[in-house]
Amino acid sequence: MRKFAYCKVVLATSLTWVLLDMFLLLYFSECNKCDEKKERGLPAGDVLEPVQKPHEGPGEMGKPVVIPKEDQEKMKEMFKINQFNLMASEMMALNRSLPDVRLERCKTKVYPDNLPTTSVVIVFHNEAWSTLLRTVHSIINRSPRHMLEEIVLVDDASERHFLKRPLESYVKKLKVPVHVIQMEQRSGLIRARLKGAAVSKGQVITFLDAHCECTVGWLEPLLARIKHDRKTVVCPIIDVISDDTFEYMAGSDMTYGGFNWKLNFRWYPAPQREMDRRKGDRTLPVRTPTMAGGLFSIDRDYFQEIGTYDCRGTLEIVTCSHVGHVFRKATPYTFPGGTGQIINKNNRRLAEVWMDEFNNFFYMISLGVTKVDYGDISPRLGLRHKLQCRPFSWYLENIYPDSQIPRHYFSLGEIRNVFSYTANKEIRTDDLCLDVSKLNGPVTMLKCHHLKGNLLWEYDPVRSLKLTLQHVNSNQCPDKATDEDSQVPSIRDCSRARSQQ
Ligand SMILES: [Mn+2]
Numbered sequence: 001m002r003k004f005a006y007c008k009v010v011l012a013t014s015l016t017w018v019l020l021d022m023f024l025l026l027y028f029s030e031c032n033k034c035d036e037k038k039e040r041g042l043p044a045g046d047v048l049e050p051v052q053k054p055h056e057g058p059g060e061m062g063k064p065v066v067i068p069k070e071d072q073e074k075m076k077e078m079f080k081i082n083q084f085n086l087m088a089s090e091m092m093a094l095n096r097s098l099p100d101v102r103l104e105r106c107k108t109k110v111y112p113d114n115l116p117t118t119s120v121v122i123v124f125h126n127e128a129w130s131t132l133l134r135t136v137h138s139i140i141n142r143s144p145r146h147m148l149e150e151i152v153l154v155d156d157a158s159e160r161h162f163l164k165r166p167l168e169s170y171v172k173k174l175k176v177p178v179h180v181i182q183m184e185q186r187s188g189l190i191r192a193r194l195k196g197a198a199v200s201k202g203q204v205i206t207f208l209d210a211h212c213e214c215t216v217g218w219l220e221p222l223l224a225r226i227k228h229d230r231k232t233v234v235c236p237i238i239d240v241i242s243d244d245t246f247e248y249m250a251g252s253d254m255t256y257g258g259f260n261w262k263l264n265f266r267w268y269p270a271p272q273r274e275m276d277r278r279k280g281d282r283t284l285p286v287r288t289p290t291m292a293g294g295l296f297s298i299d300r301d302y303f304q305e306i307g308t309y310d311c312r313g314t315l316e317i318v319t320c321s322h323v324g325h326v327f328r329k330a331t332p333y334t335f336p337g338g339t340g341q342i343i344n345k346n347n348r349r350l351a352e353v354w355m356d357e358f359n360n361f362f363y364m365i366s367l368g369v370t371k372v373d374y375g376d377i378s379p380r381l382g383l384r385h386k387l388q389c390r391p392f393s394w395y396l397e398n399i400y401p402d403s404q405i406p407r408h409y410f411s412l413g414e415i416r417n418v419f420s421y422t423a424n425k426e427i428r429t430d431d432l433c434l435d436v437s438k439l440n441g442p443v444t445m446l447k448c449h450h451l452k453g454n455l456l457w458e459y460d461p462v463r464s465l466k467l468t469l470q471h472v473n474s475n476q477c478p479d480k481a482t483d484e485d486s487q488v489p490s491i492r493d494c495s496r497a498r499s500q501q
Contacts, residue, residue, distance in 0.1 A: 061249025
């Protein structure tokens, strides 16, 4: 009987403890959920899963984020701040999962154990908290720890309201050293990057934008190329993160970086000779004439030897490395002195230092460039001389024979066409008519359709708008091409200005 009583006591006490444990367990798991909600799926400094799990939630596995109908208006307002869908970005976890978009044979490649270490340098200006920290978390989660020396965040004088939360204390809790450097005043992307490079300690410097996401296996193939040849400058394939839905879309391994007549960077299909050189193996790096400039890795000492951003060496796109980037349709940044001025000045310096006699070709079609004050270039010319760089003609012949800048030519200039202003009030050549379907253009040529509409132009020889053509549907007048866009006809509000007559 006594034994039975003992049993009852033991049973009762164990049961009490079990219940208490269960209560505590429930209590704390509830609380975790509260925290998670507050921090958007990320308690500061918490251990993040290094392996990808297709978790549930908006944007997981790189899927597009859907904004509820009732939030559409607010979303449009928020869009304007950064020129991307800030609401979608804030709905997603900072460590969202992404698909493995690599070519199958990239997934099984084996790299040497003793790859160099890298510092990752990220410059930001008025960047949103969620995109900046998502970049940082994707680096930490998808880089082998021993290859990642540190992350250097350089704040190029963001306005204070952009970073509401204290960045330093947040990043201190992460598993990798993250340093935050402040620029005293707005100094531009390149100066800020050089500052980050100057303090970095890794053998390699990897530059990324502040709105990127690194995918699994992104780092090893980059570092392996630099270990193989320290004069190689390597870029990942830049995947597209939609500025609208934040959907993750794999970029092509069949393109390379080039530039057009106006020195604008563009992606072009990689030429056949490059495919042949790689014997059809798409997992081998593509040699590229130039790069977008935002995302690349370079040996730290070599970076200094070649005068930092004025690069030589071999540029490659490493097709087994994928990093996503939020591409925006318009820049949210303001530039001291105006965007056009700064681009013109940079382009002028580039043309003066590196393009030899080919700069005339560029100046002919970019009139604004020749008017700009481009400062002192003698140190850069000295560097070019010291490094014994080859002439630009060599570059066009050997590295970029597909360039639009012709190596040999007879003449440069424009070809004009004769148009008629018809009795139907169209402006016509052959069977094509000048057509404008939106305010401020573009002005295009479409098959004439006799339905009037957007093809209708009114000519006013005497009255208020003297000697001007007026587009009937938009009430605007064709205008002289601007310096920035000298190749494109423009249409503006009618001003009676000489440029519209
Ligand atoms: Mn960017």
